[in-house]
Amino acid sequence: MVEKSIIPAVSTTPIPTSKKYTYLLVKILTCTLSLISALTVYGNDESVVWRDFPELYSQEVIDIAKDTSGCLWLGTANGLGRYDGYSLELFKTGRDCRVLSLDIDSDQNIWFGTMQGAYVLKPDSNKSVPVDSSRIHWKQVPNIHATPDGNIWIVQRGYLRRYDKNGNWKRDYAITDRSGNPTTLSGFCYSREKEIFITTFSPIVYKYNPEKDSFFPIANLGIDTALGKIIEDFREKYFWIADHTGNIYRFNPDAGQGTQFITSKVVSPDEPGRTISVHDMAQDITNGNIWVAGRTCLVLFTKDSEGHLVPAYHKMNPALKGTLVESIKASDEGIWMSTFGYKTMLLPYKHNTVNHTLFGFDENQTREPLITSIQEDSTPGYYWVVQNRHGLILYNSKTGAVQNHTLLTNESLRLHVASEVIPSQKHNGIWVLLERSMNAHRLENDNGQIRFCQTINPGAQVPSEATATTAFEDNTGNLWIGSTDGAYRYNPTNGNMNAAAAPGCYITDIVQGNDNDIWLSTRSRGLIQITPEGKTISHTKMTHGIIALAAAPNGWLWYASDNGKVIGFNHLTGEIEDLSESLPLNGAEISDIAADQFGHIWIKTPRTLTEYNPRNQEYRTHDVSHIKTPVEVFLSKFTHGENGTLVIGGIGGAEVFHPSNSLDRQNSRIQVSLTDITSAGKELLPGSRTVKSSDNEIQLQASLRNINISFSTLNYKHVSKVRYAYRMYPYEQQWNYTREGENKAFYNQIPHGKYQFQIRATDENGVMSDSCSTFLFNFKPAFYQTWWAYLIYA
Known part of the structure; x- marks a missing residue:
């Protein structure tokens, strides 16, 4: 059993320093050899954040609470656990480890109920102690509540028991159902007005009278039902009460008799007309939506203008439909849900409802696309897609309609061997390159139909063995074609094709700078600058080959080399910036590079995508592993969409990224907490929680070796980023940097003395604080290193 503590920082000190993004996953599934059947749009910020806990024998999380330090406390089938975003630590919970309920009082004591009594875990202890062994020990405690007035309310069958924060018994209150038989409490709510409302398995709502120290009935539903959980609306002066027959009641205790309850039915989304027994519910504190855990499904309700509940099944993420939820808790970052025997999930606020659109999906289709090139059309919603072995298609993401190249009457176009699509800036449509050819076609989107416009056939002007490698249309409408034997310029106005530059060179990429000059990258001859008319201006030789090139809005050129480096080049000043050491590429092969409208550089490897801001050296790695069907391997080049989007395809589909200026935003202040200190696996922090004293010094022996220090921002939504x-400090003058998702510092040994352990962290946008x-550390000297030991030596 491992126990940890969380220590707040002594101070948050400003120091000088030298993602938020949204992207859409476009999944394109083929339903025949050449047709696409579906395109699914996902939003990263709208996704469900799943958390699993390998520390648990069972993934069953029964209750959730958060302490003032930001740590989550979980009541699980395997005991009481504390979660810091990276790992779950379990604490001893007596003979029966199954925690049924938990709450945290104002002194940060953890009170929890089990199958065999109630326990309390204090901040300065690693062990829980039983509460009132004479009355409740060995008895089931299904609910426990800590209220701000200092009372602890413990529920057992037939009784609601009140204790103070020291665990001293104060009074018992009898609980009976609608038949007068002893039962358990079904609902407990401490309101903003500091009033306590309870429900039992009866149609009556009770209110606590502190002066008489008793509960009195204040409303009767008037029908034979069993009221369940009660929660206060996050804004309005009324409550929501569920019963066990498929109803939710809006309860206004101040309304007149007969108007206190307004009923809403909880109906199955799969079987209209069938009501669902409500197991638990919680409210989104940003928009008032009500999440309801039924016995067989999860249901979402919104509120209309009059405050009535309206089912909103269409706004639920499909991944949540059919989920069996054990408990729901509202927190400051979102809705936490624990599922039966599976995972715990967080639905972040403002993004907890997702509207997925899926057209033409064939559930029997098993073949996934292999997209080698994709380009957004000038008509919104259309994409030109090249699939390996299947050729070119035009896809309407709004309707699912597909126009295939085989439907064209001109079979000589050979669009089944299309290799790349290039947007036409001055002409409508696209240019299409073909495999093992110098020919290119211009096509247009004619109301969802592919329309052929013209073909470029260089003929004798190009060596017969040359094949096209890349192409680019400049801002005057000229088409530049890079080949295995130099670059060529085609003028669509007069139909002339001219050799432009670098004969005998393999051209890897073509871009246009902000001064309108054309830049060519080559495998062996470096960078070549030419005018729009085709006159060579400069030739910058490199010791390595260039595989991809991008022009940033500020005039810098960025390229990826064949030896795995990312280099920035200012041709006006000769300045060079090498990003290879500062980016987490881990030796991966770089396959493409692009610059967005904010001047950020995007670096693509087969499985990752990194965005870098040259102005402040901040970066972030775009991860799609949380999406149900991510693009497994990126194959295509970057292409730019109409609104600054970046589109990229691969095995499994394509992704459309929407760049933002989030990496340019002012750095924020982020609090980091220490969550663990170990030496050779031994715990070194006392207690189970945050040490509250801001001037507390962490004292350790300098003889300790293999010291691990763990820390966390407790940002559960973005912790992996x-x-x-x-x-x-001052033992170290330079900063050490972790990778995304890592939260540990390691020291073999620290000399005796006093130090400041300083930590900075990135925010959800990837910007460093x-x-x-x-944190103050005092590594105490060994006996033989003390001043009085030196006196003895003398």
Whole structure:
């Protein structure tokens, strides 16, 4: 059993320093050899954040609460656990480890009920102690509530028991159902007005009178039903109460008799007309939506203008439909749900409803696309797609309609061997390159139909063995074709094809700078600058080959080399910037590079995508692993869409990224907490929680070896994307940087003395904080290193 503590920083000190993004996943599935049957649009910020806990024998999480430090406490089938976003630590919970309920009082004591009594875990202890062994020990405690007035309310069959924060018994209150038989409490709510409302398995709502220290009935539904959970509306002065027959009641205790309850039915989304027994519910504190856990499904309700509940099945993420939820809790970052025997999930606020559109999907289709080139059409919603072995198609993502190249009457176009699509800036439509050819076709989208416009056939002007490698249309409408034997310029106005530059060179990429000059990258001859008319201006030789090139809005050129480097080049000043050491590429092969409208550089490897801001050296890695069917391998080049989007395809579909200026935003102040300190596997922090004293010094022996320090921002939505910078100052002058998802610092041994352990972290946009959290460490000397030991030696 491992126990940890969380220590707040002594201070958050500003220091000088030198993602938010949204992207859409476009999944294109083929239903025949050449047709696409579906395109699914996902939003990253709208996705469900799933959490599993390998520390648990069972993934069953029964209850959830959060302490003031930001740590989540979980009542699980395997005991009480604390989660910091990276790992779950379990605490001993007596003879029966199944935690049924938990709550946290104002002193941060953790109160929890089990199958065999109630326990409390204090901040300065790693072990829980039983509560009131004479009355409730060995008895089931299904609910426990800590209220701000200092009372602890413990529920057992037939009784609601009140204790103070020291665990001293105060009073018992009898609980009976609608037949007068002893039962358990079904609902408990402490309101904003500091009033307590309870429900039992009866149609009556009770209110606590502190002066008389008793509960009195204040409303009777008037029908034979069993009221369940009660929650207060996050804004309005009324409550929501569920019963066990498929109803939710809006309850206004101040309304007149007969008007206190307004009923809404909880109906199955799959079987209209069948009501669902409500197991649990919680409210989104940003928009008032009500999440209801039924016995067989999860249901979402919105509120109309009059405050009535309206089913909103269409707004639910399909991944949630049919989910069996055990408990739902509202927190400051979103709705936490624990599912039966599966995973715990977070639905972040403002993005907890997702509208997925899926057209023409064939459930029997098993073949996934292999997209080698994709380009957004000038008509919104249309994409030109090249699939390996299947050729070119035009796809309407709004309707699912597909226009295939085989439907064209001109079979000589050979569009089944299309290799790349290039947008036409001055002409409608696209240019299409063909495999093992110098020919190119211009096509247009004619109301969803592919229309042939013209063919470029260089003829004798190009060596017979040359084949096209890339192409680019400049801002005057000229088409530049790079080949295995130099670059060529085609003028669509007069039909002339001229050799432009670099004869005998393999052209890997073509871009146009902000001064209108054309830049060519080559495998062996470096960079070549030419005028729009085709006159060579400069030739910058390189010691390595260039595989991809991008022109940034500020005039810089960025290229990926064949030896795995990313280089920035200012041709006006000769300045060069090498990003290879500062980016987490891990030796992966770089296959393409692009610049967006904000000047950010996008670097593509087969499985990752990194966005870099040259102005502040911030970066983030775009991860699609959380999406149900991500693009497994990126194959196509970057292409630019109409609104600045970046489109990229691969095995399994294509992705459309919407760049933003989030990496340019001002660095934020981010608090980091220490969550663990170990030496050779031994825990070194006392207690189970945050040490509250802001001037507390962490004292350790300098003789300790293999010291691991763990930390966390407790940002549960973005924890896998957070990077940290840390140092033990003044032992270390330079910062150490972690990779995304890593939260540990390691030291073999620290000399005796006093230090400041400083930590910085990135926010959800990947921007490093402009402040550091500081922790005071005192590594105490061994006996033989003390001053009085030196006196003895003398």
